[in-house]
Amino acid sequence: MADPIESSAPKARSSGLRDLASQPQLLSINTATVRAQGNLEDIFNACAEQGISAVSPWRDQVKDIGLKRASALVASLGLQLSGYCRGGMFTAADAAGLEAARDDNRRAVDEACEMGAPCLVLVVGGLPGALEAKPAHRDIAAARLQVIEGIQDLLGYASSVGMPLAIEPLHPMYAADRACINTLEQALDVCELLDPSGQWLGVAVDAYHVWWDPKVHQQIARAGAARIKAFHVCDWLVPTTDLLLDRGMMGDGVIELQALRASVEAAGYQGIVEVEIFSQNNWWKRPMQEVLHTCVERFKAVV
Amino acid sequence: MADPIESSAPKARSSGLRDLASQPQLLSINTATVRAQGNLEDIFNACAEQGISAVSPWRDQVKDIGLKRASALVASLGLQLSGYCRGGMFTAADAAGLEAARDDNRRAVDEACEMGAPCLVLVVGGLPGALEAKPAHRDIAAARLQVIEGIQDLLGYASSVGMPLAIEPLHPMYAADRACINTLEQALDVCELLDPSGQWLGVAVDAYHVWWDPKVHQQIARAGAARIKAFHVCDWLVPTTDLLLDRGMMGDGVIELQALRASVEAAGYQGIVEVEIFSQNNWWKRPMQEVLHTCVERFKAVV
Secondary structure, three states, X not given: OOOOOEXXXXXXXXXXXXXXXXXXXXXXXEHHHHOOOOOHHHHHHHHHHOOOOEEEOEHHHHHHHOHHHHHHHHHHHOOEEOOEEEEEOOOOOOHHHHHHHHHHHHHHHHHHHHHOOOOEEEEOEOOOOHHHOOOOEOOHHHHHHHHHHHHHHHHHHHHHHOOOEEEOOOOHHHOOOOEOOOOHHXXXXXXXXXXXXXXXXXXXXXXXXXXXXXXXXXXXXXXXXXXXXXEEEOEOXXXXXXXXXXXXXXXXXXXXXHHHHHHHHHOOOOOOEEEOOOEOOOHHHOOHHHHHHHHHHHHHHOO | OOOOOEOOHHHHHOOOOOOHHHOHHHEEEEHHHHHHHOOHHHXXXXXXXXXXXXXXXXXXXXXXXXXXXXXXXXXXXXXXXXXXXEEEOOOOOOHHHHHHHHHHHHHHHHHHXXXXXXXXXXXXXXXXXXXXXXXXXXXXXXXXXXXXXHHHHHHHHHHHHOOOEEEOOOOHHHOOOOEOOOOHHHXXXXXHHHOOOOOOEEEEEEHHHHOOOOOHHHHHHHHXXXXXXXXXXXXXXXXXXXXOOEOEOOOOOOOOHHHHHHHHHHOOOOOOEEEOOOEOOOHHHOOHHHHHHHHHHHHHHOO
């Protein structure tokens, strides 16, 4: 791989990090990474062909081929899940909307159970209506309160059926329309409020969303092994041309991925590393096998 | 003004906020807001015609008409400055780059003095080379250290000539290429480290950059009157279509501007409110007088 940017990799390499090159089973592909190139069956089969043993599917992709078919494929191909994407979107402009969100989140938990996921990832929602460019109000504190109440409610159900929840703090550029939990610190405050044990409520640490944060290493240490339910990677490109769909392949951007992995592992995380790339003008336009192969190579070399 | 979004304005209005509608002298126009429509002389004249008595010019616009001409115009039109844009960009890949940044920042301080600005705004820089899409490395902690050293050095010079510096924490989406100081908390940590007094080093609170932060009100209170050297407004649009050039006019987006102003004023800030909008596809395409008139109207109605 060509890497024109001076890397901090050697520093990280010598600090007791797990050797990913020899442990391919630690790689998971978030199925959004190749969502443009095929349906979930295509993606699962392609992963198996590439020797990729773990995946993290999206609900709409599962729905597309049917939940039973999706879970049967996971079993027959011997795939593991690193998460299920996604629950959340807890905010709403009225009681009916809150009720609908509540019901939909319980279904998401049920699906995660059926698929054998280790956690349901939560993208918590922003200002109600903002994603449809029709924000109902500007009161982000109120939205944040709805999110806490929504997670609290879901937590009761999720723990009763044995499904951990992982709050994914999203980059602050998504605060308005996708998630009003925007830092690890904020997410961990919610975790400590609602589940002191850490057994059922934790965080998904996605490098893309948290790399910029001057407190990221401190907060990863605070989270500890119990709270870190998932670790996602991709890269931040310079320039970034789209707020949502211009994520980079690991190694093509400026995130110190190994430094983040070092912190996550130092905190006790021994789980899977999930690759999640939304890339409208680059990776979504390439053949699926090329993208997956590149993910494998970069996983070994730069993550 | 059409405002389809339920506003939290009445709440703020009743809480002892300054009445902007009766104090037009509290409005400043950052000259980037109409940079596409004319040179600095055109902009200064148009502001004066609209009864706008304060401005915040950019260095490249000043250079364009000449520093002496610019400062003479400020005097002859009776304009006040709310700031001078900008110093910073302290990071560099080598010693020569650091030296050049040091020299350039001293010139920026001198220009700010000549123009009669109350402070020099600092956009501190990101990873060296990233703005040119050629990042020299990924070590954001090292970049942050360069920034602190750069500010420390400049502070000695700036205080010797009587020019306060205002660190502007930029939105985290600019961490890679424009500024690696990304929260008020982080900026205030630097302020307290380098200037315990608060006389010469403070912050520029720009609503666009900080509105998403769950700790923004807490950190504005922490800053207090001495540290808040400037207060900037515009709005966050949903959707936002460009990371840099799609800022909204106040009232067209989702930022609770009055809630932020309430916090800033509760912290003791009694200064000018500066409007700064970069809007490639909307406001930069409209006639200058229309844009300025809209700024005045929105300043009275929704800020």
